[in-house]
Amino acid sequence: MKIAVLPGDGIGTEIVDEAVKVLEVLDLKVELEFADVGGMAYDKHGHPLPEATLKLAKEADAILFGAVGDWKYDKLERQFRPEQAILGLRRNLGLFANFRPAICYEQLTHASSLKPELVAGLDILIIRELTGDIYFGQPRGRRAAPDGAFQGAEEAFDTMRYARPEIERIAHVAFQAARKRNRKVTSVDKANVLETFQFWKDVVTEVGQQYADVKLDHMYVDNAAMQLVKSPKSFDVVVTGNMFGDILSDEAAMLTGSIGMLPSASLNAANQGLYEPSHGSAPDIAGKGVANPLATILSAAMMLRFSLNQPAAADRIESAVKDVLSQGLRTADIWSEGTRKVGTREMGDAVVAAI
Amino acid sequence: MKIAVLPGDGIGTEIVDEAVKVLEVLDLKVELEFADVGGMAYDKHGHPLPEATLKLAKEADAILFGAVGDWKYDKLERQFRPEQAILGLRRNLGLFANFRPAICYEQLTHASSLKPELVAGLDILIIRELTGDIYFGQPRGRRAAPDGAFQGAEEAFDTMRYARPEIERIAHVAFQAARKRNRKVTSVDKANVLETFQFWKDVVTEVGQQYADVKLDHMYVDNAAMQLVKSPKSFDVVVTGNMFGDILSDEAAMLTGSIGMLPSASLNAANQGLYEPSHGSAPDIAGKGVANPLATILSAAMMLRFSLNQPAAADRIESAVKDVLSQGLRTADIWSEGTRKVGTREMGDAVVAAI
Ligand SMILES: CC(C)[C@H](C(=O)O)[C@@H](O)C(=O)O
Ligand SMILES: CC(C)[C@H](C(=O)O)[C@@H](O)C(=O)O
Numbered sequence: 001m002k003i004a005v006l007p008g009d010g011i012g013t014e015i016v017d018e019a020v021k022v023l024e025v026l027d028l029k030v031e032l033e034f035a036d037v038g039g040m041a042y043d044k045h046g047h048p049l050p051e052a053t054l055k056l057a058k059e060a061d062a063i064l065f066g067a068v069g070d071w072k073y074d075k076l077e078r079q080f081r082p083e084q085a086i087l088g089l090r091r092n093l094g095l096f097a098n099f100r101p102a103i104c105y106e107q108l109t110h111a112s113s114l115k116p117e118l119v120a121g122l123d124i125l126i127i128r129e130l131t132g133d134i135y136f137g138q139p140r141g142r143r144a145a146p147d148g149a150f151q152g153a154e155e156a157f158d159t160m161r162y163a164r165p166e167i168e169r170i171a172h173v174a175f176q177a178a179r180k181r182n183r184k185v186t187s188v189d190k191a192n193v194l195e196t197f198q199f200w201k202d203v204v205t206e207v208g209q210q211y212a213d214v215k216l217d218h219m220y221v222d223n224a225a226m227q228l229v230k231s232p233k234s235f236d237v238v239v240t241g242n243m244f245g246d247i248l249s250d251e252a253a254m255l256t257g258s259i260g261m262l263p264s265a266s267l268n269a270a271n272q273g274l275y276e277p278s279h280g281s282a283p284d285i286a287g288k289g290v291a292n293p294l295a296t297i298l299s300a301a302m303m304l305r306f307s308l309n310q311p312a313a314a315d316r317i318e319s320a321v322k323d324v325l326s327q328g329l330r331t332a333d334i335w336s337e338g339t340r341k342v343g344t345r346e347m348g349d350a351v352v353a354a355i
Numbered sequence: 356m357k358i359a360v361l362p363g364d365g366i367g368t369e370i371v372d373e374a375v376k377v378l379e380v381l382d383l384k385v386e387l388e389f390a391d392v393g394g395m396a397y398d399k400h401g402h403p404l405p406e407a408t409l410k411l412a413k414e415a416d417a418i419l420f421g422a423v424g425d426w427k428y429d430k431l432e433r434q435f436r437p438e439q440a441i442l443g444l445r446r447n448l449g450l451f452a453n454f455r456p457a458i459c460y461e462q463l464t465h466a467s468s469l470k471p472e473l474v475a476g477l478d479i480l481i482i483r484e485l486t487g488d489i490y491f492g493q494p495r496g497r498r499a500a501p502d503g504a505f506q507g508a509e510e511a512f513d514t515m516r517y518a519r520p521e522i523e524r525i526a527h528v529a530f531q532a533a534r535k536r537n538r539k540v541t542s543v544d545k546a547n548v549l550e551t552f553q554f555w556k557d558v559v560t561e562v563g564q565q566y567a568d569v570k571l572d573h574m575y576v577d578n579a580a581m582q583l584v585k586s587p588k589s590f591d592v593v594v595t596g597n598m599f600g601d602i603l604s605d606e607a608a609m610l611t612g613s614i615g616m617l618p619s620a621s622l623n624a625a626n627q628g629l630y631e632p633s634h635g636s637a638p639d640i641a642g643k644g645v646a647n648p649l650a651t652i653l654s655a656a657m658m659l660r661f662s663l664n665q666p667a668a669a670d671r672i673e674s675a676v677k678d679v680l681s682q683g684l685r686t687a688d689i690w691s692e693g694t695r696k697v698g699t700r701e702m703g704d705a706v707v708a709a710i
Contacts, residue, residue, distance in 0.1 A: 083547050113469050113584050134489075134515060138502065140550045147493065150518035156554030157516035160489060163505035190598075192438050195495045199511030225580070225602045226609040229468050243545075247580045247602055254581035 001030045001308055004060035006053065008038040009082060010281025011291035011344075012066025018293035018348025019064060019300040022320075025352045026313050028304075033060070038068025038082035038281075048085040057089055062307035063274040064300060065089075067281035082281075090130050095266040095274055096166070097173045098128040098245065099302070102232070102252035105261060107325045111334055112257030114232070119256060124235040125177060126252055128245025129170040130266055133196075134160040135242045160196045162241065167200055169269070171207035174239035175214050184215045184236035188224045188244055200241060221248070228252055253278050260292030260333040263299035265306050273307040275299040289343045292331035294321055297351055320354035327354075356385045356663055359415035361408065363393040364437060365636025366646035366699075367421025373648035373703025374419060374655040377675075380707045381668050383659075388415070393423025393437035393636075403440040412444055417662035418629040419655060420444075422636035437636075445485050450621040450629055451521070452528045453483040453600065454657070457587070457607035460616060462680045466689050467612030469587070474611060479590040480532060481607055483600025484525040485621055488551075489515040490597045515551045517596065522555055524624070526562035529594035530569050536591055539570045543579045543595035543603065555596060576603070583607055608633045615647030615688040618654035620661050628662040630654040644698045647686035649676055652706055675709035682709075 003023075007016040020032060035053040042048045048068065057063050068082035078084065089095065104112060104122035112119045137159035145155040171187075178185045187204040189197035201218055208216040219227065221244045227234060228248065232255055240248060253259045262278040277295030285291055301317035304310040329350050330339040342350070358378075362371040375387060390408040397403045403423065412418050423437035433439065444450065459467060459477035467474045492514035500510040526542075533540045542559040544552035556573055563571040574582065576599045582589065583603065587610055595603060608614045617633040632650030640646055656672035659665040684705050685694040697705070 078547075078553065081547065087548070113473055115468060115470060118468055135548055137512070142550065142554065145516070145518045148516075148518075150520055153518040153520055154554075155516055155518035156550045156552075157492070157514055158549050158551050159512055159514060161500070161503075161510055161512035163500045163503075163508040163510035165505055165508055190601075192433070192436065193442070193490055194513050195497060195511045196513050197511075198433065199497065199509075222601045222605040225606040226614075229584070229606060229609040244602075246545075246577045247599075250577040251580040251584060251606065254584040259581075 002060045003030055003032050003303070004056045004063045005032050005034045006037040006057070006063060007034070007066040008068040008281065009040055009070050010067055010283040010286040012038070012068070012281055014289065014291050014344045015277065015293040015296040016064060016066040018344060018351070019296040021348050022297050022317060022351055022355065023300055025355055026316065028310060028313060030308065037065070037085045039070050039073045041085065042073065042076070042080055042082065048080060048082050049088040054088070054092060057093060061272060062303045063089070064303060065274050065276035066296065067277065067279070069281045070283045087135070089274055090266060091136060093272060093274070094131060094268040096129060096131040097170060097267045098130040099265040099267070100126040100128060100249040100253065100278060101262060102126060102256050103262065104256045105258060105325060108258045108261065108334055110336055112255060114255055114257070119232060122232050122256060124232065124252060125181065125237045126245060126249040127170065127174045127177060127237060127239045128249055129166065129241050132162050132166045133242035134158050137161040160194065160243070162196050162200055164203055167203040168207055170239060171204045174237050175208065175211040178214045178237040179211070182236040183213060184217070186217045186219050186224070186235055186238045188219050188221050188238060188240035188248065190221050190244070191218070192220060197241070204239070224248055225251060228255060258334050260331065261294050261298065263295050263302050265299070265302045267306060271307055273303060275303040289345060290332050291344050292333050293344050293348050297321060297348070316355055317351070320351045323354040324350040357415045358385055358387050358658070359411045359418045360387050360389045361392040361412070361418060362389070362421040363423040363636065364395055364425050365422055365638040365641040367393070367423070367636055369644065369646050369699045370632065370648040370651040371419060371421040373699060373706070374651040376703050377652050377672060377706055377710065378655055380710055381671065383665060383668060385663065392420070392440045394425050394428045396440065397428065397431070397435055397437065403435060403437050404443040409443070409447060412448060416627060417658045418444070419658060420629050420631035421651065422632065422634070424636045425638045442490070444629055445621060446491060448627060448629070449486060449623040451484060451486040452525060452622045453485040454620040454622070455481040455483060455604040455608065455633060456617060457481060457611050458617065459611040460613060460680060463613045463616065463689055465691055467610060469610055469612070474587060477587050477611060479587065479607060480536065480592045481600060481604040482525065482529045482532060482592060482594045483604055484521065484596050487517050487521045488597035489513050492516040515549065515598070517551050517555055519558055522558040523562055525594060526559045529592050530563065530566040533569045533592040534566070538568060539572070539591035541572045541574050541579070541590055541593045543574050543576050543593060543599055545576050545599070546573070547575060552596070559594070579603055580606060583610060613689050614650070615686065616649050616653065618650050618657050620654070620657045622661060626662055628658065630658040644700060645687050646699050647688050648699050648703050652676060652703070671710055672706070675706045678709040679705040
């Protein structure tokens with residue numbers, strides 16, 4: 001089995017280093033191959049997703065991804081910006097199913113913006129469709145407005161679209177995930193305004209008939225944004241489109257107060273997957289050795305479970321992470337009075353020791 | 356001056372009754388004319404926005420709106436559903452500028468999901484563009500996918516679009532509002548993915564050059580959804596498109612914990628406006644006399660200030676509302692130990708008395 005390791009920009013290298021250490025101590029007989037991605041790949045090769053990186057990613061069974069992005073690339077033309085690498089990987093590998101757990105670890109409840117009773121024990125799973133919707137819909141661009149009140153004026157436009165099979169497959173993913181959890185799916189749409197999401201709602205409802213053992217609710221996206229704040233624990237699995245999922249998964253992650261702890265997986269139909277922390281490249285703290293590597297380490301665990309079929313190894317990582325939290329070790333982002341502040345490397349070493 | 360009063364469905368009638376009482380006691384020499392809207396208008400006239408209602412709304416200087424919607428209309432074809440009334444009013448009257456304050460009243464800080472120190476004194480203003488974007492963009496519909504990976508499959512689609520003058524005018528509204536506040540505008544976009552919002556960002560930046568005294572920041576919508584949770588007080592004025600504004604304004608409202616207190620205004624270029632509470636029609640408590648009328652009463656105050664040029668009367672309402680809160684009166688939604696629970700009518704009477 002081969003893992004493509006793409007550390008990327010900012011804190012990417014530091015946090016991926018720790019996840020690699022953890023994988024190595026598990027002695028899994030997997031081959032790790034490193035490649036350039038994001039802004040640093042643009043600097044070296046003139047493109048954020050070089051041919052060689054894409055080739056490796058396609059061949060590999062899984063991709064362990066750090067983070068991409070830095071202010072210094074903001075002025076580049078869009079096609080050369082670091083985030084195009086991640087969009088390119090999603091599109092080229094067909095990674096349509098994004099798993100974004102929002103979990104509040106017992107020891108970190110206090111780190112949330114929310115009152116502890118609202119988030120204690122929180123465990124929701126947001127499933128975001130990742131290769132369709134307005135992210136990739138054609139046509140898009142700039143033009144003179146062809147009609148409407150501002151006909152003739154300069155305008156920009158994008159196309160939101162979903163085809164039946166795209167909705168069906170992500171709905172199946174959500175219902176199947178719910179079966180392993182609390183058997184409740186909330187499908188988030190904007191059926192009261194958008195044709196695309198009326199269709200989404202219709203198709204998810206149809207697919208739901210095959211899962212009589214799973215409760216299906218529908219919620220408008222504006223209401224979902226509210227209910228996440230009001231009573232996050234009322235959700236189990238949330239399934240939604242690419243654009244709404246972008247917003248809601250980040251909102252939910254921030255509600256936990258410990259986004260530095262949250263992994264993510266993006267899978268295709270062959271269970272090939274890209275695994276990355278939910279947080280970004282944090283250029284402001286890059287190179288300082290203070291970033292939290294746990295989201296990346298937990299992403300490696302998800303990788304072992306989903307793409308490499310090694311659930312026992314995944315369990316070992318996850319319980320080691322709980323152990324180090326119980327030992328009171330904390331990186332700066334989750335530190336609080338009475339716990340011990342450690343750096344990136346020390347945290348990784350502690351996980352290795354706990355394994 | 357004429358005010359069109361459209362109570363609508365659910366708790367609409369009850370809460371609008373109280374706002375009308377408040378307007379009457381101010382003795383303003385305005386004429387109030389009532390009309391049907393929403394589901395009850397569909398029941399009576401076969402359309403949620405009957406001709407007569409639209410005509411009245413167009414003639415009036417301002418519209419005082421309650422709420423629309425009820426589960427029982429969910430099965431209707433989209434064009435007959437209650438919310439089409441509100442979309443129809445926005446479009447027909449050109450109400451492009453939606454003001455959604457998210458304010459945390461001192462006495463209600465505890466009602467928030469967030470820790471008190473994060474929301475105490477919160478006062479942000481979300482300005483949402485309300486007549487463009489994917490809400491109204493053509494073309495839209497269902498079809499066989501014309502291209503892409505699912506060519507030929509059934510699909511649904513919508514068009515996101517913004518023309519330069521649409522972005523310019525809402526940007527001016529935001530910068531001018533910021534001048535009366537803390538001189539900071541955060542423009543929320545998704546320029547890293549969407550053509551429409553790269554253009555949005557470019558045009559807002561250009562307009563911003565005319566407001567050297569206002570600080571302009573740009574933030575991606577996913578990040579904005581997070582920062583609202585993490586540090587809501589870091590915002591002053593937020594300006595964004597129709598779809599993102601729908602989500603973020605509701606998220607921000609819920610953060611305050613007292614959505615029953617939050618008014619809104621939707622204005623056109625002639626300062627004609629529609630004023631309504633930020634909350635919905637709450638069919639579950641309709642007719643019980645327990646709904647909070649304060650958001651509607653405060654919407655009437657916004658109406659006096661923005662559309663009827665009676666700022667002194669607006670001030671009187673707003674300070675009366677603060678008075679009743681200080682007296683310890685609370686409707687059920689904002690009640691807490693040690694305060695006195697009152698019904699809709701009693702709350703309205705108390706505001707009248709305080710005036
Ligand atoms: C970087 C950006 C294109 C990306 C997205 O919008 O999908 C990011 O926000 C994410 O959620 O992974
Ligand atoms: C009812 C619905 C069409 C409406 C919207 O999406 O604009 C509502 O959510 C709002 O924010 O006023």
